[in-house]
Amino acid sequence: MKPSDKIFVALDTTDLDHALALGRDLAGLVGGVKVGKEFFTALGPDGVRAVADLGMPVFLDLKFHDIPATVAGAVRAALALGPFMLNVHASGGAAMMRAAAETVAKAPTKPLVLAVTVLTSMGDGDLAAVGVGGDAASQVLRLAKLAQQSGLDGVVCSAREAEALRAALGPNFKLVVPGIRPDWAATDDQKRITTPSQAVALGADYLVIGRPITGADNPADAARRIAEELSR
Ligand code: C5P
Numbered sequence: 001m002k003p004s005d006k007i008f009v010a011l012d013t014t015d016l017d018h019a020l021a022l023g024r025d026l027a028g029l030v031g032g033v034k035v036g037k038e039f040f041t042a043l044g045p046d047g048v049r050a051v052a053d054l055g056m057p058v059f060l061d062l063k064f065h066d067i068p069a070t071v072a073g074a075v076r077a078a079l080a081l082g083p084f085m086l087n088v089h090a091s092g093g094a095a096m097m098r099a100a101a102e103t104v105a106k107a108p109t110k111p112l113v114l115a116v117t118v119l120t121s122m123g124d125g126d127l128a129a130v131g132v133g134g135d136a137a138s139q140v141l142r143l144a145k146l147a148q149q150s151g152l153d154g155v156v157c158s159a160r161e162a163e164a165l166r167a168a169l170g171p172n173f174k175l176v177v178p179g180i181r182p183d184w185a186a187t188d189d190q191k192r193i194t195t196p197s198q199a200v201a202l203g204a205d206y207l208v209i210g211r212p213i214t215g216a217d218n219p220a221d222a223a224r225r226i227a228e229e230l231s232r
Helices: 016-026 037-052 068-079 094-105 124-129 136-149 159-169 196-201 219-231
Strands: 007-010 032-035 058-064 085-089 112-116 154-156 174-177 206-209
Touching: 007 219, 016 032, 016 037, 016 219, 032 037, 037 058, 058 068, 068 085, 068 094, 085 094, 094 112, 094 136, 112 136, 112 174, 124 136, 136 154, 136 159, 159 174, 159 196, 196 206, 196 219
Parallel strands: 007 032, 007 206, 032 058, 058 085, 085 112, 112 154, 154 174, 174 206
Antiparallel strands: none
């Protein structure tokens, strides 16, 4: 795996032509692309297929959270799109995560199934308000362990959580990390950021990077700079 294969570019857009132009521009310079709820709600499975047809691995970031049978059905439908990674909310519980893992286990080509633990937009106070005692860090660890026990392949987490999760969950559990900012890029609305090389040093397997690449004057150059940083 080349260092640049760790980079998944977030295509946070509802404009398919823009997404495809970015994808073509970045092919070979990054490991894949991430499409989430904004893209999917506007452009649907056809949009995902169009991006996948560029030949790049796709992280389908739809964060499923429902009863086990419905999540199993959603995962089955997602498998038809051939994603490299997909995700569910760990707070949906062990039975829901097992339903996702078991559905994927039957597929001929198996995507990685990741859990979202605590949304990074939620602090300790927000957790208390929805009835979760303790701090966000312990809740992240608790849900990540539950995800591993339920047969999931990894979690999406902040780089700050990566070191503790790596220590607790071992070398094979995938850590996918957003909130990445090279030291030359604007912070935007991200608060807890790390550079690409810091995130990898803290244990990240994959980096989700959006605006530092997609918002750059020259996205391909930005991706090259990040890949160079990771190769050093
Ligand atoms: O543009 P930027 O690099 O901030 O984009 C980061 C991407 O990762 C966005 O798609 C965002 O929704 C996603 N993400 C995040 N923080 C999380 C989970 C996902 O920034 N905790």
